[in-house]
Amino acid sequence: MLKFEIHHTNQKARRGTLQTAHGSVQTPAFMPVGTVGTVKAMMPESVRDTGAEIILGNTYHLMLRPTAERVASFGGLHKFMNWPGPILTDSGGFQVMSLSGLRKITEDGVTFHSHIDGSKHFLSPERSMEIQHLLDANITMAFDECVKFPATHKVVEKSMERSMRWAQRSKDAFVDRDGYGLFGIVQGGMFEDLRHKSIKALTDIGFDGYAIGGLAVGEGQEIMFSVLDYTACALPDDKPRYLMGVGRPSDIVGAVKRGVDMFDCVMPSRSGRTGQAFTSHGVLNIRNACHIDSHVPLDTECSCPACRHYTRGYLHHLFRAGEILGSMLLTTHNIHFYQNLMKQIRLSIEENRFDEFHASFMQRYKDDRKM
């Protein structure tokens, strides 16, 4: 059971607090991704220093290495990776379904082969709940099926219906405790009637929160927003809403406008490792030759360690020389940028000026779709 409180709303945008056994999370919130037990290239205390309150772990990666049972023997994922704050884990569903050719899906669950050593594994709603319990996730995600985009109404409907049966099995298998919760995942692709059927099925079961799945799969921002328009507001008002795997800064701002509370994405960390930086003036690639003699920081408006102490010229040098410190500093900056964005979003909701913030941000940040 998780406690969630909405303090304030500004049109559809919501300002809330989610309480977990490992601390509270101010929403709207962005969760950095700690795939395999580490937010890549960052010390956990540095992740916390960016303002991040909750991180995401991947069931698929952790069940293969080091295994959920081993993480449990170390006292759970918080202790194993030295992250004392809240953790959400995905169900493994999305990643297992992506292993085309390496997996077989039945009503019971998914049999698949590890991308690491080819070994055979099985995931089902029950096993996914067990793994997430062993990892000690504060927020457990229901195990669902994902279809490729685009897909026909018939294909999406059949898959959504299976996901709803799996949602019930997830709920039945989940061991509820204080400060821990289970989220259901709305499916239904880009079809309004299926999204509504999915929401009806999930709310009949009852969850601690509701995720919106099956978006950010190549449909584009316009379609994503149109799905959110009829999906987010149809979810229960008193539970957190989580848009999975999203996204770019403008995706997040647009989704908050439509009533979403939580986000996760590999983008700030992954793009940091390749030299892409999010700044208050748009995105830049520090590898570009134009930065070689630049004495200014990545972002003059940013207070992160990378911007306080280093020039673009130095960061450019680190990437050209293939130095690990380059990845460390750009990841830190990008996660800081995302957390600072969430802070500004929360403040503008509290001050009833989220619409102005949204308009001004979308104007400045329209180029982030190029990434």
Place this chain on the structure above:
Amino acid sequence: MLKFEIHHTNQKARRGTLQTAHGSVQTPAFMPVGTVGTVKAMMPESVRDTGAEIILGNTYHLMLRPTAERVASFGGLHKFMNWPGPILTDSGGFQVMSLSGLRKITEDGVTFHSHIDGSKHFLSPERSMEIQHLLDANITMAFDECVKFPATHKVVEKSMERSMRWAQRSKDAFVDRDGYGLFGIVQGGMFEDLRHKSIKALTDIGFDGYAIGGLAVGEGQEIMFSVLDYTACALPDDKPRYLMGVGRPSDIVGAVKRGVDMFDCVMPSRSGRTGQAFTSHGVLNIRNACHIDSHVPLDTECSCPACRHYTRGYLHHLFRAGEILGSMLLTTHNIHFYQNLMKQIRLSIEENRFDEFHASFMQRYKDDRKM
């Protein structure tokens, strides 16, 4: 001009302080290597937190990328890389001489081709002094010639004599300022008469400190110590003595016993990136399967961030999964181990018990030659 003071001696071991324009250095000191403007996989503030007071930069790497002129345009290496403390730079000589096939040596200097893009460059005593000045090195090293080991007396003698002529040209070209200094480098290979001739030549010129070059080139610890036996104590008492590119913990303890004050080596950082850790019980490789379920830290006697917060099992997992955090934590630990070793060395000299420390350390650490 650099101020160097010896506070205390315990037999041949010396406890001193070196003053530079960017702060003081307690000796005996170990300098982490920041090859190309970063101590690999570490934030500079974390390097400082290990207890390191001075780091080393490489003229060869920095002159090629980003170039000394560019570093100067950023206000020097301290500002460029956000390391406010003292910096020593090597002369580029050793690394240029190692480019076999890519370089040509004359009395004037060395013409060579960059290992990065094949571009042609020239280094001489005068150019090396100019580069190290542009980098703003607190300690500049004289430009010298290095010969391969083993080499005949005749070859080593001719090379040493050239190095002594280059030492004079280095001294002539060096721009002396308060808090900055120039070190000469004793050559002469494994030949006692040549080492003495080299010391005579250098002390006639007069330097702020004296380095011992041409060791740790494959001669083994026993020969290295025998060279130090007749070399270190023949150097001026009132100037710092620096053993270049050394070494393993037992090399350092043995060299301090013979009167050496300063050291540098890539070993703690490079081995950290490959999973090797120095501990108070010897060396271990965290990639070994035996660590997979270990709940103990790398070193129970260590207070570094890696040992305070993480188990061997977690570190093993990071290396198996190829995660950058593994390199970050093991490098931090190894540099901390080296700095803690230097702290213990300094304390045992102050307390007139260095010999006991040496004996006990050599007993425990005899296996570090295997690395």
